[in-house]
Amino acid sequence: MAGRRIVVVGAGWAGLAAAVQAGQRGAQVTVIEMARESGGRARRVLTPAGDTLDNGQHVMIGAYSATLGLMQTVGADIAGGLLRLPLALCQPDGRGLVLPVGAPVPAFLRGVLANRGWRWADKLALLRAAGGWMLGGFRAPPGQSVGQLCANLPAVVQRELIEPLCLAALNTPMAQASAEVFLRVLKDALFTRRGSADLLLPRLPLSALLPDPAWRWLDAAGARRITSQRVQALQPQGGGWLVDGEHFDAVVLACSATEAARLAGAVAPGWAAQAAALRYEPTVPPYLADAGLRLPQPMVALPPGPASPAQFA
Structure with missing residues (x-):
């Protein structure tokens, strides 16, 4: 060259x-x-x-x-330019998934089990699904959506984990996003090596x-x-x-x-x-300033609603 x-x-x-x-x-x-x-x-x-x-x-x-x-x-x-933090998808009251420092699979297991906003049935359902994805090599049938992939997961898991991850990584709603691409992202971020899931905030x-x-x-x-x-x-x-x-x-x-x-x-x-033929999904980030406001952590998940899924501050 x-x-x-x-x-x-x-x-x-x-x-x-x-x-x-x-x-x-x-x-x-x-x-x-x-x-x-x-x-x-x-x-x-x-x-x-x-x-x-x-x-x-x-x-x-x-x-x-x-x-x-x-x-x-x-x-x-x-x-100096990036704040590195363990992955945390927490609401202002502290509920949500926080991955502790450590090897990826044990960290995911500990983070799910420690989520105090979910019932034990919710946690076990996610761990069973994640185990199945791992055993299947993080592959999904062609054309399957994330919504179809996760249809059997509890609603709270879909609402507070799957949908935020899907929108953050693919910028596409669960019903339309590719399950194959989503699983590849999960593998690379959560199950590959120590620190892969860490948040890097500008x-x-x-x-x-x-x-x-x-x-x-x-x-x-x-x-x-x-x-x-x-x-x-x-x-x-x-x-x-x-x-x-x-x-x-x-x-x-x-x-x-x-x-x-x-x-x-x-x-x-x-x-x-x-x-x-490719189509784009718009994102609209509002900027708000309040000198007296202090968030409990650098990135906070806001309570989701039907018209406002996966919002962060």
């Missing part, structure tokens, strides 16, 4: 990761971003009142080893966690940055690609599915049709 000219379309976290890896391999990197600010869905935004906020609430977990490795590569302040603005240090790294490596510009045309040319009339040896589409489908429509119509 050394010396090859590579263009990355999109400067979200995925695009920056691709650009850094290409730079590590000696490529001449150009990054084109249609917005003024890099970071995609996880970046800082300036409000009309002049306040700097995050573009939505984003939480990482200890299983994100590749992301943490990238942050280390670009010199991000991991210890202490800094999201742009300061990765986009800013990634750009410092890329600038030092000689990468070219183009912002506030939307790529208009992509076409193959002589073993490479023309991107808005400029020749590159390779192109990485790290933009939204909608933009990727638009750019790839002429060269890969089948793939572009699949990308264009």
Whole structure:
């Protein structure tokens, strides 16, 4: 890859990761971003009142080893930028699941048994289901939803654990979310290695966690940055690609599915049709400020309701 000219379309976290890896391999990197600010869905935004906020609430977990490795590569302040805590899905009164420190399977067992908001029948039902998922290799039939997978679990377990995990990890309601993907997330987070389920809560603005240090790294490596510009045309040319009339040896589409489908429509119509068919689930994070408010813990699960499942503060 050394010396090859590579263009990355999109400067979200995925695009920056691709650009850094290409730079590590000696490529001449150009990054084109249609917005003024890099970071995609996880970046800082300036409000009309002049306040700097995050573009939505984003939480990482200890299983994100590749992301943490990238942050280390670009010199991000991991210890100062992320508050690491054992997984806790607790309501303000303290009820909920808290995983103690330790090996993953024993920690899950102890956390479930210690949940004082559930009956013993609820706890045993979840442990039986989790044991079955483990014995089955965390696999689910194609097309099965999380709702179908967990239909026999007690309502309180679905409401206070399964649905919050499903919405947090997949951003999709249980009735529509893929059971196969959900089980893969559970395996990686809860049953793989010590610390995988730990919450990593941002202490800094999201742009300061990765986009800013990634750009410092890329600038030092000689990468070219183009912002506030939307790529208009992509076409193959002589073993490479023309991107808005400029020749590159390779192109990485790290933009939204909608933009990727638009750019790839002429060269890969089948793939572009699949990308264009993807649908998004919106999230709306309200920001509230109260100088006198002190939450019992850094992240609190709010009581769920039919129209407001899996809300956190």
